[in-house]
Amino acid sequence: MLKPPYYPIIYVRGYAGTQEAVEDTVATPYMGFNLGSTKYRQTSAGKIEPYVFESPLIRLMKDHLYQDAFHDGQILPQGPVSPRSIWIFRYYDVVSKGLGNGERKEIEFHAEKLRQFILHVRSATGQDSNKDFRVYLVAHSMGGLVCRCYLQNKDIPDLEGKPPGDWKKKGVDKLFTYATPHGGIEFRKGFGWLEGLRDFLAINNADNFGKTRMREILSLEKNLPLHSLNNRFPAKRVFCLVGTNSQDYGISRKVVGPKSDGLVQIENAYVKESARAYTFRSHSGAYGIVNSESGYRNLERFLFGDIQVNVSLETLKIKMPGKEKNLSATYDIENNVSIRGLPIPVNKRTKDTFSSSFRSSDTLEEERTHLFTSFLLKTARLNKRRQSLGFSIHFRILPLYHQDKRFLPDRHYEGQAVFDDRLIIEVSKGGDSRFKVRYGWGSNNFKATKNLEFKVDKNNLSTAVIQLNQHRPVNMTAAIRFEVSAWN
Known part of the structure; x- marks a missing residue:
């Protein structure tokens, strides 16, 4: 019997740009979901040793007892x-000269085939009579656009063959995307002409990543941004993993530039209002985002986690240092999120990788800065007797000062971090089913001793605020906002 949260998982791979890439893709049963990585990592003893990440496919089997759906060579x-099985949506088979007719198909064609594939999974897992049947969609790059087309396109019916309406009738519980160009693929300044040429020539359906074609695929009007789900599917049930390593991908990194994973710009790699995390991985390859442990750790917690935590920074006020005249500043807000027991961070946004949150002094107080969304998994606790789930946030606020001189060139210089500390969080549930959170700071011996007081709204969302008020190195006040809710 199908038991949540262990629904069937369907993996949808990304774009194959050439016919050779298509043939290489269809020659492998798992289309990349079986690829892991072996890279050097520093141990707690300071040694540099190779570390093996087996692959998301293998880890789902080891950690969560999923089964491979392939059998008997079918x-x-x-x-x-x-039902606790992993399926590969092999949509490039029809494009292959060996397994199909060698002709490229539009994304709408693949999205309709995805609908039919979900129906097949429902039947093969014995769920035809289950009105609550669900699957998880896990997609890389263009695969995420295929999934969004299925969920959003007004011409693709639900599983009952009726016009789309209730999102639940599509049979999808959650969508997880790796490096999907939700806002299209744009080129750096000076290469706009090449972007236009790509969309005009449409070689091998490359125009799928341009604004005009994406609006057709996703049934979006011009007044809506490309990364909008247009209320066709709940954004809170989407997780977008964003790559920030622009140096270890192919030649496309030259025209896409920094602030990207080498192909997809950071600002285009997530759905509006979705959960998301950032990791220093490239679009694909040896240092790719799918075959990363940070990707897997976010995937398993999003699919199977017990608690959702949203953290943001608001009402931030920073006083300028000294008594200099005509002084202004911009700020990079970094954050690094670690979950107790994991050897790698699950979210890493830094200035060096161009992934920090950038704010000017004019917008600092007005804009709420989303730091991260994370999901905590009870079964992943190292100490099963410990009731709380723990994580930490190391965040820094780095200023860049600008002094306007009337007769001399402007002076730009980096200042000392106006904030640099680690917040320790312990989350648990009391006997009354209300969330209890204790917190502390790294500068105070890493002890979570203070209790957070939560307010619970009608949707059972628990909200609390930690007030910051410091005087050194500069005067700064802010509020760290926590939103905690049950997940699954």
């Missing part, structure tokens, strides 16, 4: 198959 496995 490319479209027939039942019975366990």
Whole structure:
């Protein structure tokens, strides 16, 4: 019997730019979901040793007892198959000269085939009579656009063959995307002409990543941004993993530039109002985002986690240092999120990787800065007797000062971090099912001893605020806002 949160997982791979890439893709059963990585990592003893990440496919089998849906050599496995199974949507088979007719298809075609594939998974797992049938969609790059087309396009019906309406009738519980160009693929300054040429020539459907074609694919009017779900699917049930390593991808990194994963710019890699995390990985390859442990740790917690935590920074006020005249500043807000027991951070936004939150002194107080969204998983606790789930946030606020001189050139210089500390959080549930949170600061011996007082709204969202008030190195006040809710 199908038991949440262990729904069938369907993996949808990314774009294959050439026919050779198509043939290489269809020659592998798992289309990249089986690829891991072996890279050097420093141990707690200071040694540099190779570290093996087996792959998201293997880890889901090891950690969560998922089964491979393939059996008896069937490319479209027939039942019975366990609902706790992993399926590969092989949409490039029809494009292959060996397995298909060698002709490129539009994303709308693949999205309709995805609908049919979900119906097959429902049947093969013995869920035809289950009105609450759901799957998880996990997609890389263009695969995320195929999934969004299925969920958003007004011409693609639900599983009952009726015009789209209630999102639940699409049979999708959650969508997780790796490096998907939700806002399109744009080129750096000076290469706009090449972007226009790509969309005009549309070689191998490359125009799918341009604004005009994406609006058709996603049924979006001109007044809506490309990263909008247009109320077709709940944004809170989407997680976007954003890559920030622009140096370890192919030649496209030259025209896309920094602030990207080498192909997709950071600001285009997430859905509006979705959960998201940032990781120093490139679009694909040896240092790719799919075959990363940070990607897997976010994936498993989003799919199977017990608690959702949203953290943001608001009402931030920073006083200028000294008595200099005509002094202004911009700020980079970094944050690095670690979950107790994990060897890697699950979210890392830094100035060096151009992924920090950038604010001017004019917008600092007005804008709420979203730091991160994370999901905590009870079964991943190292100490099973410990009731609380712990994580920490190391965040820094780095200023860049600008002094306007009337007769001399302007002077720009970096200042000392106006804030640099680690926040320790312990989350648990009391006997009354209300969330309890204790916190502390790294500058205070890393002890979470203070209690947060929560307010609970009608949707059972628990909200609390930590007030910051410091006087050195500069006067600064701010509020760290926590939103905690049950997940799954």
